[in-house]
Amino acid sequence: MAAHKTAVSRTLGESLREHGVSRRGFLKFCAATASMMALPPTMAPAIAAALEKARRPSVIWLSFQECTGCTESLTRSHAPTVEDLILEVISLDYHHTLQAASGDAAERAREQAMEANHGDYLVVVDGSLPGPDSNPGYSTIAGISNLEMLKETLEGAKAVVAVGTCAAFGGLPHASPNPTGAVAVQDIVEDLPVINVSGCPPVPMVITGVLAHYLTFGELPELDQYNRPLAFFGQSIHDRCYRRPFYDKGLFAETFDDEGAKKGWCLYRLGCKGPSTYNACATTKWNAGTSWPIESGHPCLGCSEPDFWDAGGFYRALSIPNTNATGTLLAAGVTGAIVGGAAAALAKKQQKAEEDERQPVKIEELEQKL
Amino acid sequence: MSDPMEFLLWAKGPMFDWALAIFALGMLARIAEILMLGRKPNLAEPRGGEWGPGLRTIITRSVADPGTFQRAAFNVTVGWIWHLGFLVVLLLFIPHIELINSVLGLRWPGLPNPVVDAVSAVTIAALIASLVHRLTHPVKKRISTVEDYLVWTVTFLPLLTGYLAYHRMINPYPLALGLHILMVEIFLIVFPFTKLTHVFTTFIARWYNGATFGRKGVES
Secondary structure, rough: OOHHHHHOOOOOOHHHHHOOOOOOHHHHHHHHHHOOOOOOOOOHHHHHHHHHHHHHOOEEEEEEEEHHHHHHHHHHOOOOOOHHHHHHEEEEEEEEOOOOHHHHHHHHHHHHHHHHHOOEEEEEEEEEOOOOOOOHHHHHHEEEHHHHHHHHHHHHHHEEEEHHHHHHHHHHHHOOOOOOOEEEEEHHOOOOOEEEOOOOOHHHHHHHHHHHHHHOOOOOOOOOOOOEEHHHOOHHHHOOOOOOOOHHHHEEEEOOOOOOHHHOOEEEHHHHHHOOOOHHHHHHOOOOOHHHHHHHHOOOOOOOOHHHHHHHOOOOOOOOOOOHHHHHHHHHHHHHHHHHHHHHHHHHHHHHHHHHHHOOOOHHHHHHHH | OHHHHHHHHHHHHHHHHHHHHHHHHHHHHHHHHHHHHHHOOOOOOOOOHHHHHHHHHHHHHOOOHHHHHHHHHHHHHHHHHHHHHHHHHHOOOOHHHHHHHHHOOOOOOOHHHHHHHHHHHHHHHHHHHHHHHHHOOOHHHOOOOOOHHHHHHHHHHHHHHHHHHHHOOOOOHHHHHHHHHHHHHHHHHHHHHHHHHHHHHHHHHHHHHHHHHHHHHOOO
16 A cells, blocks of 8 residues: 555656656657647647656556457557556556456455545546446456446546547447447446547557646546547548548549559548548557558548447448438339329229219200200 | 437438438329329321420420520529539539449449539539529519429538538538438428429420320421
């Protein structure tokens, strides 16, 4: 417990120096963070000063119905850059995958962190959780249901960061028919700020950027309507895509191995969801800036948007409806033709009946009757 | 429905099905009725064929005769501009071709987006001009009915929302695209019950006219 408090009370600057990060490397990270968050370059020294003095915040990372892809993304793709150290210098007090402790000891670490940092710790969640109306037995940790653990952990938390599309919007577990009644973190949290860092998995720089912002300013970044940080989710993939000129020229890859695909033309026709997807992939890229899905020739799946699993086929163009439109057209057309035919037949029948009933009368006959 | 993505999926999903069903059912019912009712049998001896003059009239009536053009140059010119523009935007924009291909299994080459963009701007301007003309022309404004303004509105809104969506002037994009699709769906739903049916019936009517003339041996 004492050792834990010591770790928390050390400043970020002290921890970085301990880890052998140079002043130059640290300032470069601050400048990159400033530009990534769309802050003016003059903010870099301010970020550096704030981070130098920042106390390591305690972070409790809860993993619910997830695939560990978010953690994989975060831990692998940045090593051994300074962002990795930012993660080391937050006090990551509970994380299934990364912590050494297991069993009861692991749960005690969570309880200790909650007690020692009551009201100040950050909760990071990856994965969705079975909602209040579903069977809590679908997902439990140490015999505690996800919902119970989340509610218990939220009590002393300062804010919640939902990492990954499952935590942010329900993701794959929430996809139709949603057998576990999965819900997103924001469906449960009521009186705490929630930041959604969506993506399947999310871009690692985005999660470190959000934490850096929190350490620098002591408050959460500006968020979009889905509670995603605007600095990273403010623009669509389409608007920042390097293949955009081909879209504008009307040059499209028709298949994955045609001439257009080889020339790097737009992937719209192959199902790219870039126009409706807001994320930072096109600018920050993946694997330390190596590439990103569209650069490697694959259409964007729209993984950072709600309901992306149910938003139509991944390889169907965005403009294609999500229904069996051909069947509807045929069925309705045939019904219409039958209805129209029946109406015409009825009209003809009525006309014929009237003709049959017609009793021609000559003027002479009428005069005789009179 | 407050969620833009949910709105887009609804517009692309069940709402699209409903709109398409109402459109197809209504239009097929009307066309089947028109064709089956036909015309009263003409017992007189024909003086010429029906098919040739019928088909020729479908084309010749599309071009205004000099007298009509002199009397209503604005109607003819602006009418032509926006009708052609509407067809170009509808049929030659790549995302529209993808949609048509998914429903009908037919596809054709499209135009570069900037060309379609320019054409849609001209079409929108022409449609606005036609509305202003309708509202200010002493005769047109008196003979215009509620249906005329309804038809103008449901034709204009898909163009406008499509233009706004393409230029990403409504955010977020799922909302912009959803609105555009919804406007098209309203157009499809209104279609069979208004004079929009002329898209199909114009050609049937012209054929009947030409065929009647041909049968009588009159120039069509």
